[in-house]
Amino acid sequence: MKSSVIVFPGSNCDRDIAVALNKFNIKNQMVWHDETVLPKSDLVVLPGGFSFGDYLRTGCIASKSKIIEGILNHANKGGLVLGICNGFQILIEAGLLPGALLRNKKLKFLSKNVYLKVTNLENIFCLGYKNKKIIKFPIAHNEGNYFAKESIIKDLEDKNLIAFKYCDENGVVNNESNPNGSSNNIAGILNAGKNVLGLMPHPERAIDPLLSGIDGSIMFKNLI
Amino acid sequence: MKISAIVTLKKDVLDPQGKVVNQTLKNMGYDNVANVRQGKYFEIELDESNEEKAKKIANEICKKLLINTVIEDYKIHFK
Numbered sequence: 490m491k492s493s494v495i496v497f498p499g500s501n502c503d504r505d506i507a508v509a510l511n512k513f514n515i516k517n518q519m520v521w522h523d524e525t526v527l528p529k530s531d532l533v534v535l536p537g538g539f540s541f542g543d544y545l546r547t548g549c550i551a552s553k554s555k556i557i558e559g560i561l562n563h564a565n566k567g568g569l570v571l572g573i574c575n576g577f578q579i580l581i582e583a584g585l586l587p588g589a590l591l592r593n594k595k596l597k598f599l600s601k602n603v604y605l606k607v608t609n610l611e612n613i614f615c616l617g618y619k620n621k622k623i624i625k626f627p628i629a630h631n632e633g634n635y636f637a638k639e640s641i642i643k644d645l646e647d648k649n650l651i652a653f654k655y656c657d658e659n660g661v662v663n664n665e666s667n668p669n670g671s672s673n674n675i676a677g678i679l680n681a682g683k684n685v686l687g688l689m690p691h692p693e694r695a696i697d698p699l700l701s702g703i704d705g706s707i708m709f710k711n712l713i
Numbered sequence: 714m715k716i717s718a719i720v721t722l723k724k725d726v727l728d729p730q731g732k733v734v735n736q737t738l739k740n741m742g743y744d745n746v747a748n749v750r751q752g753k754y755f756e757i758e759l760d761e762s763n764e765e766k767a768k769k770i771a772n773e774i775c776k777k778l779l780i781n782t783v784i785e786d787y788k789i790h791f792k
Contacts, residue, residue, distance in 0.1 A: 546781055589783040598727050636726065636784060
């Protein structure tokens with residue numbers, strides 16, 4: 490398995506995800522956003538951070554980078570794409586995933602561990618969660634409030650394209666367990682081909698028992 | 714040609730910042746403020762004297778970069 494982590498000015502989780510990928514024997518290389526050719530990869534990761542200082546809208550400027558065309562081609566050919574946090578925002582701005590990520594409902598930057606319910610097990614990123622559907626990942630974001638018009642939300646629900654929903658430790662999905670105001674507690678979604686996943690929580694920060702647990706490991710183990 | 718673009722949130726999109734500004738104005742004693750919605754304003758200088766062409770470019774700029782059509786609307790003004 491070969492991966493490329495795209496680095497933008499302002500990315501700050503690029504090295505974290507590289508450590509995670511290396512830990513699970515995925516051969517990774519870092520790719521600067523200004524490159525025009527995407528190196529041969531099975532998986533492309535758009536990391537978290539504050540690409541281009543979050544100017545205009547989060548992920549917006551990054552979505553116009555030179556490397557994006559290569560990523561679109563890779564995704565359209567069925568290649569795997571994972572967007573974490575700011576990476577999710579970039580995927581949405583690039584049009585690979587629907588909707589928008591608004592400022593958190595309570596206007597506060599959130600940095601804490603949250604419980605998630607894995608709501609789609611039929612994709613390579615989530616296959617490993619068959620026996621553990623309630624997991625704990627860290628979140629760290631200011632714009633994670635997923636919004637889309639009703640028809641799109643309905644489509645995501647009907648086609649089972651929601652990968653993760655915010656919940657409490659017992660798996661209850663409701664307003665109390667929704668940290669940022671996301672529609673239907675959405676934390677992560679898939680494209681129709683289920684080869685593109687965008688999520689606000691950070692699986693790469695949950696790969697070590699000493700740091701936020703190891704629930705993220707399951708995702709990376711399964712990719713090999 | 715100078716163009717200004719006003720970007721506003723669509724009606725059904727929650728605007729927590731606008732809500733806070735609204736509440737603050739009320740707290741300051743402006744009881745007659747009914748609602749506030751926050752938006753963005755852009756001033757664009759375009760090297761194009763043909764108004765039709767400028768209009769086309771300005772619309773393109775707005776749709777391709779300045780706004781997110783999922784959550785925002787825009788209006789263009791020429792000076």
